Amino acid sequence: MAEKPRLDTTRLQKMAQAYWESAALMAAVELEVFTAIAHGHDTVPTVAKAVHISERNAERLLTALTAMTLLTRENDRLANAPDVQRFLVKDSDRYAGPWILFTKPRWTAFGELSNRLRSPEENRLGAYVNFTVEDARRYHAATYSIGMGAARLFSRSVDLKGRKLLLDLGGGSGAYSIVATQTFPGLKAIVLDLPPVTVVADEYIAANKAAERVTTLPGDFTRTEFPQGVDVVVMASNLPQYEPDLIRLVVGKAFAALVPGGEMHLVGETLHDDRSGPLSAALWGLNEAIQHSTGRAHTESEVKGYLQGAGFSDVAVHPFVPGVLSRIAGRKPA
Ligand SMILES: C[S@@+](CC[C@H](N)C(=O)[O-])C[C@H]1O[C@@H](n2cnc3c(N)ncnc32)[C@H](O)[C@@H]1O
Structure with a gap:
């Protein structure tokens, strides 16, 4: 035996x-x-x-x-x-020191996780309620310190040759837009983010001498009307912060704003379809209880479903940073 x-x-x-x-x-x-x-x-x-x-x-x-x-x-x-x-x-x-200290302000809250899990308090914008320019500056010193690496990876993985206008939803520091417009001549980009964040994005755009190619649009991507004439939409590192209905809403708005033949890329922490991991996506989902948001981690198939449900075709999951981030993309039929 x-x-x-x-x-x-x-x-x-x-x-x-x-x-x-x-x-x-x-x-x-x-x-x-x-x-x-x-x-x-x-x-x-x-x-x-x-x-x-x-x-x-x-x-x-x-x-x-x-x-x-x-x-x-x-x-x-x-x-x-x-x-x-x-x-x-x-x-x-x-240097990625700011990212190492990024979650430290949540330290005490994580010590009270069981209380947070019992709390019924929830709001749609989670961590971003009452976000100030100073908060945004600290937050995006961290996202920028690793975001430029991810942005370079994005521009290596996706061919945007011939594309004219990229809409970067929740674009934060503008890293994805700065690098994509540097990489693909003729491409312009709009970073749509909450008003305090676009103040900070403008600083990064200026520091990278990208102001002629990248502009900002202060707003809430669940409510603000999207610009027309967009042929690429990117939403990076926003998935677990929102519940399925809100992601569906944003993907539907992106589909409507895109020109026929345009493409959308969702980059984020996604779960395997059996919800067994990876740990990183699972923990970002758990973190939403700390933020009092309505967000949770999504599986790869769920994210594909959001894109297909909006009307996108050729929807596929592409490995991005293995075990951490995937890129799920679709095309608006021509
Ligand atoms: C984790 S950061 C990612 C930033 C950037 N996409 C990157 O990958 O470097 C998430 C960003 O989404 C923005 N965001 C979250 N909810 C938003 C909303 N409802 N409307 C506009 N921006 C939002 C946040 O302000 C933040 O800048």
């Missing part, structure tokens, strides 16, 4: 303590530990001095970061792991 696998609590303990790892990573970014190491402060005493903490605390933190494989240690010398060196050293052009 086959022996039953021995059960123990190791996996459960690890999950229960996982937030300690998040805290160690966020503290290291806030203290600029990885930047100090990149600048040659690569022993416990020199890191301690460079980031102004005691040697005892430096030893504690650096040991945890090494065990988390963010650092390597040879004798007394520390080094950043390759992804840390590329993305968490402050003077790197790919």
Whole structure:
């Protein structure tokens, strides 16, 4: 008879303590530990001095970061792991520190998750109710720090040659529009986002010298009338924030605004059809309980159904960032 696998609590303990790892990573970014190491402060005493903490605390933190494989240690010398060196050293052009701290303001709320799950409070705009320009500036420092990479991937994956006008729904910093109009000559783009966000998008557009190609339209994509003459619509990283009816509404509006032969791309965290994962999409869905929104994670087939239901043809799921983001696209029949 086959022996039953021995059960123990190791996996459960690890999950229960996982937030300690998040805290160690966020503290290291806030203290600029990885930047100090990149600048040659690569022993416990020199890191301690460079980031102004005691040697005892430096030893504690650096040991945890090494065990988390963010650092390597040879004798007394520390080094950043390759992804840390590329993305968490402050003077790197790919610095993604703001993204590491992006969800930190939700820390306390996640500590009260069971209460949030019991709460009946819900609103359509979720996290964006009472959003200020300052909130938008902090939020989009984070989305921009990883969004330009995703935007380059988008422009490599999709051929927009000959397209004239892209509507970027919830375009945030404008990253997708900035890169697409740089990549495809003749393409212009409109970033439709909430009024405080378009103030910030205008700053990124100006910083990238893209103002002649990319404009902004302040509004709410569930309510604001879409511009006409659009031949590409993109909606990136908005899926779990909205319930199915609202995504259907927005996809229907996009279909109506597109010229015949135009295309729509929904980029986002999607669940496998059996709702077994991936974890990232599942957690973004859970996060909507923290935001008091009506959103939830959607499966790939559900998203295909939203596009097909609106009238799109050739609807297909394309892998985008494997295990994290997919791109679901359709074409308005000519
Ligand atoms: C996670 S960000 C993604 C930004 C950008 N698409 C990217 O991928 O870098 C979601 C964006 O959608 C915007 N958004 C959410 N709901 C919106 C609505 N109802 N109308 C307009 N914009 C909205 C938010 O303000 C935010 O800028």
